[in-house]
Amino acid sequence: MEEFYRSVGMPTNLRELGIDPTDEQIREMAEKCCFFGKRTVGVIKRLDAADVEKIYQMARG
DSSP, rough: HHHHHTTTTTTOGGGGGTOOOHHHHHHHHHHHHTTTTOOOOOOOSOOOOHHHHHHHHHTOO
């Protein structure tokens, strides 16, 4: 998938977007994504803030 995104000029991580969040900023983004623990996101696989935080960490690049 990354190869395809690169072939069409799309960024594949946060750094390629010019974003370099700290661990605290990633934690805050994950909490906001899940409405501060009030909701999960996703349909096939339900994700809580800890799951979202791991995804953001991997997306750093």
